[in-house]
Amino acid sequence: MSFSEEVQDSYYEAMKKIYGDKFGCDCKHLSSSDLYNKELVNELIKWDDIIYEGGGDTLPMIQLWKETGFDKKLYEAWEEGKVIYGISAGAVCWFKYCNSDCDNSKFEIVDDKYKIITSGGNNRNFSKGYIYKAYWNNGKYFETKLSENKDFLPLKGLFEKEKNDK
Numbered sequence: 001m002s003f004s005e006e007v008q009d010s011y012y013e014a015m016k017k018i019y020g021d022k023f024g025c026d027c028k029h030l031s032s033s034d035l036y037n038k039e040l041v042n043e044l045i046k047w048d049d050i051i052y053e054g055g056g057d058t059l060p061m062i063q064l065w066k067e068t069g070f071d072k073k074l075y076e077a078w079e080e081g082k083v084i085y086g087i088s089a090g091a092v093c094w095f096k097y098c099n100s101d102c103d104n105s106k107f108e109i110v111d112d113k114y115k116i117i118t119s120g121g122n123n124r125n126f127s128k129g130y131i132y133k134a135y136w137n138n139g140k141y142f143e144t145k146l147s148e149n150k151d152f153l154p155l156k157g158l159f160e161k162e163k164n165d166k
Helices: 005-022 031-038 038-047 057-066 072-079 155-159
Strands: 048-052 084-085 107-112 113-118 133-135 138-146
Touching: 005 031, 031 038, 038 072, 057 072, 072 084, 113 155, 138 155
Parallel strands: 048 084
Antiparallel strands: 107 113, 133 138
């Protein structure tokens, strides 16, 4: 995983203050290294009513889940009616398809207009956040990197094919 055990522990302590102290929930923590302990994973998933996944890097997180079988355990928990949610990578990971790897970007939609806001890559593998417009046209896949725009632009423009995509 991209976050050290220390970072994961400090994140859990922050969440425990909110959900435990403020809302009175019983909280337990399962770090990425714990996922190899099948007995602990089974115990905590059985105990949980709500499963919260913090952020991180989506692809390494999902790869770890598949490697340890945690993805199947989460799916089983969901089928049993447990509430499953998260933030950042921990939110998009629940979907069959998602877009991630540039968490320093914001795509804002207001009515029929959009704006892209980005910030620095924070020591990641890019210097500034970005967003891709991705689509299929006549059986070919296209990606266009979208730049930050300070003014709102018409949303319908995102659904138009690029002129050079043939």
